[in-house]
Amino acid sequence: MPPKAPLNWGLLPPAFLLPSSTRSLLPLIQQNASQSSRPAIAYTSVRTIKSTNTPRPDRFAHKPGKPALNSTSTAALERKAHSTPLRTGVLALKRGMTAVYDPSTGKRTACTVLQLDRNEVVAHKTRDKNGYWAVQIGAGQREARNVTKPMLGHFAGAHVTPKRWVAEFKVKGQEGLQVGVGQMVGAGWFNVGQWVDVRGISRGMGFAGGMKRHGFSGQPASHGQSLMHRGMGSSGGSQGSGSRVLPGKRMAGNMGNESVTVKNLRVLQVDEKNGIVVVNGCVPGPKNQVIKLQDALGKPWPKGPMSVEEGVPVEVSVGEGGAAKATASATA
Numbered sequence: 516m517p518p519k520a521p522l523n524w525g526l527l528p529p530a531f532l533l534p535s536s537t538r539s540l541l542p543l544i545q546q547n548a549s550q551s552s553r554p555a556i557a558y559t560s561v562r563t564i565k566s567t568n569t570p571r572p573d574r575f576a577h578k579p580g581k582p583a584l585n586s587t588s589t590a591a592l593e594r595k596a597h598s599t600p601l602r603t604g605v606l607a608l609k610r611g612m613t614a615v616y617d618p619s620t621g622k623r624t625a626c627t628v629l630q631l632d633r634n635e636v637v638a639h640k641t642r643d644k645n646g647y648w649a650v651q652i653g654a655g656q657r658e659a660r661n662v663t664k665p666m667l668g669h670f671a672g673a674h675v676t677p678k679r680w681v682a683e684f685k686v687k688g689q690e691g692l693q694v695g696v697g698q699m700v701g702a703g704w705f706n707v708g709q710w711v712d713v714r715g716i717s718r719g720m721g722f723a724g725g726m727k728r729h730g731f732s733g734q735p736a737s738h739g740q741s742l743m744h745r746g747m748g749s750s751g752g753s754q755g756s757g758s759r760v761l762p763g764k765r766m767a768g769n770m771g772n773e774s775v776t777v778k779n780l781r782v783l784q785v786d787e788k789n790g791i792v793v794v795n796g797c798v799p800g801p802k803n804q805v806i807k808l809q810d811a812l813g814k815p816w817p818k819g820p821m822s823v824e825e826g827v828p829v830e831v832s833v834g835e836g837g838a839a840k841a842t843a844s845a846t847a
Contacts (some may be wrong), residue, residue: 604809653678
């Protein structure tokens, strides 16, 4: 097929095709076109539908009035800064429960005794090297023959004895690293009356049924009910739920032996010499269970020591000789 001639949409048709009334206007149109120095601007109209709805906020913004969340690691640390403790925590052993009495009112308060066992700083985690701020604490003692060579070198670099337990405690910033590597953190790290959070592994109960594990009421005990008194009942529908058991259904299974956090426990007593911290209420786990003890996240930050020198009492920091005691008392 021969090529089609382009359509000249911007040109007027021939004069013989125009009506007689328009032919008289052709000289004026040509004169105005020659006098006009501004080039013609091509404009193409687009027909759309005008929406009356207001634009929706960004779906990545956690609140409509705030900007979208940033995906960088620095922005993530800034978002968690308000809930990150200012200083490190410690590892403690649960020794059991007892009770203390208020001498003024005679009120009895149940409490748990936690004992610190040679907590020493093993390493520091910095923002430049590790991506976050944290203090690595080691507690207890272990024979060198029972420790792997990489961990032996790790402990030797910090100039501490091999530890039985090692844990990390995140801090808000560099001011939380004032506790130097190799220094020991005692019970004086906490003040009487402050709030703490405890984390530990709960006591394992083995395989348990629905009534013990989730508190189900069970089936009726009479009226023809046979051998199903402690049964959990139906576990899923047929057609309505897709003929399946929905994910997350509470059923019989292993009970306990999981990480549990108890928040906002008040410190009742502190014994720096014996490394004992007494907290109000119960603590997860059996006796001799390792517990993580740190400042409470849901309470105002305590005005506690940020370094070991600020938290150790005078009688503990000085030596046993008389000259050292005299020097300490004179300095005080």
